[in-house]
Amino acid sequence: MKIGDHDWNLDPLGKHIWRGRMETGQLLALARAVKEEGGQLVALWGSDDRHLDGSFGIHAALLTSSGLAWASCALPAEAPTYPDLAHIFPQADRMQRATFDLLGIRAADAVDDRKWLRHTAWADNEFPLRKDFSPLSTLRSPLSTLNSPPPPDAYPFIRVEGDGVHEIPVGPIHAGTIEPGHFRFSIIGERILRLEERMGYTHKGTEKRFEGMDLATGAKLAGRVSGDTHSAYAWAYCAAVEMATGSQVPERAVWLRALFLEIERIANHLGDLGYLGNDVALSFGFVQFWRLKEDWLRLIAKLFGHRYLYDRIVPGGVAVDIGDGGRAELAAEVGRIEAEVRSLKAIYDEHATLQDRFANTGIVKPDLAARLGLTGLAGRASAQAWDARAQFPQAPYDRLDVSMATQRSGDVLARAEVRFAEVYESARLVRDILERLPAGELHAPLAPVSAVCEGIGWVESWRGEVVVAVRIGADGRLDRVHPHDPSWQNWPLVEVGVLGNIVPDFPLINKSFNLSYSGPDL
């Protein structure tokens, strides 16, 4: 694969997906070349390969002009360090810090080496993702926690000094029922001077849990990485497993997976559009969009047996079919919902107060978005025209001709507009898929595994691109699974987007991104 005029010696692993192993110096050069041609870092993770080749591994998934490049380096087991990538791709910063917290692999010359995911659940010399780490060793009985509470979690926030500067700590427990995250505001009056996020309150050990799991159960766990993005994760995981084992998926199953992904996108966008209304106290909008979402989920539950399509995508295909009656019903419902969304959009568009709240709030300018790697839906609202369904379509999107929604203004309004446009486009895709759904099998058995093998899945979820990298051991069980959530790249942009805004606008800005707390904290 060529980037610039240098051939990087990457081999095709699948459609638009490339794979290469290299020295750490070469990885740095590759990252620079990708940055130069306008690409982005999608994911960065580590692995403990000492049981395979006596080394640690650092992996990077890079978005290039010819697709996704998965580059890996082996690091010596005694001193596992690799060159810092955050000075090329700022979004690498938190991924590098998390990689150290989990595996003890450090980016050698990184500016920010504070911990990221570790609070006090495990000690600073323990690394949960190492193969010799036993999860049971960190378990404390409730009684012992009472008698000897863990030491307080010290985290050096960056302070803003000066006359009249005031700090507000918010969370991790909030007044509403939402995921936990800590936000440290430095404000003057109502104006936000600085926002610093602190995450890691939802650590469940998911990546560790994958180890040794069989392939079918792994699909269930992968789908539960972030509950609102079930189909995308399940598909990405299954695609990775199918790539690793070299299995073929029946065509009907592939089309049904795309149908599920678009159903999920519509459901989430409807919910978000309602929430955006709710956050400016327009409960009319909230109730109307949630009524539509509820109608939609009930029909999905009726047709496929689960409101959020849990476990309907399985390795080798899908677990559920749709009949002719169901196709007609789904097509009719998606048409009705689209028509209602269009009339609700007219109300949003003409509501002066709502427009006043949305427009020019939480702006992320396109050049900043490009520099910091804003991705997915929020990226497209800031003119980052990347959509894996449009540019690097996997089957069946290569035959669906997805039209990408973009905006340039990068404010809350732009992110709402992208959601509206994507609801319409997804409605069109649902109808198109239902019409052209090929006949055939739903499921094919996976090819047997005889040696260690690897695969990667890349799916454009409603929030942004989801990547799941999988390594299967010679025993046919999972050895290492890394699910990557687009929230990794986008959370830092929330910190930037709120600057200069007023404190009461933060919840609206945050909601317009609607990022996952759980997805980047496994």
Next chain:
Amino acid sequence: MSTGILLQLAQSLLAILLAPLLMGWVNQCRAWLQGRSAPPITQPYRTLRKLFHKDAVIAHNASPLFRFAPYMIFACMALAAGIVPTIANDLPFSPAADVIALVGIFALARVFLALAAMDIGSPFGTLGARREMLVSFLAEPALLMVFFTASFIAQSTELPVIVQTLAHREFAIYPSISFAAVAFWMISVAENARIPVDNPSTHLELTMIHEAMILEYSARHLALIEWAVALKLFTYSTLGIALFLPWGIAPQGDIAALPLALLVMIAKLLLGGAALAFLETISAKVRLFRAPEFLGTAFLLAVLGMLIHFLLEV
């Protein structure tokens, strides 16, 4: 005089007991307008009962002010409710405080609420108190302007006299009163922490004004504050009715007119509550720094009302 004391007692009790009902009615209307099934109209009473049965959780560093404030706030609102003529006009309490003092009573409650909010030292309390002061320092002068317009017409700052005068004028639309009525509506919305200035049902701690100040309160303290909030809405509603729709109130010394006055008052409150719910349903909350514009407009309208009175009606 003794009937007056009885009336006063009856009316104060009526206000204190019925205030949560008005809140329940507004919430019910809001739910209906949003297409949701509504909670029962008695829901606020159930909430109060629940809160009174709970044990209060109080921060370690709370000063006595924090415990004292809810009683003070409730007392202020109960006193205010006693002053405003609701069904009868000859109230012995009324001469004790005129409309200017009434504004002062509201301000007293607010000062205690803001002090209590800052007492604990949690950032949200301070944030809420600051915002409350921003809203109220703009709302108060506008409210005074509305009262001055009415006072100029009645040649008195005493509420019974104002109501008597306004109720017995021949029916006509007075431009000054119309301007004052619109201004009063806008002020009431801001003072009662309703949309578009504040959102009483939000769970987003960073956007709150009123709710941020009472986040640390629980149990009986919270119950008293919630009750005081309902009383405040009730008082503002009856005040608005007394000033701008006074017809039907029982004249001095006419006990026989009371039942009818009560019915008329209930009908007016039902209408007013429904109107509030309707306006809240179609509005969104304005950006915090638009609230001064909103209240500035209210002040301007109130001043216009007063000027028009001098230019056209004297």
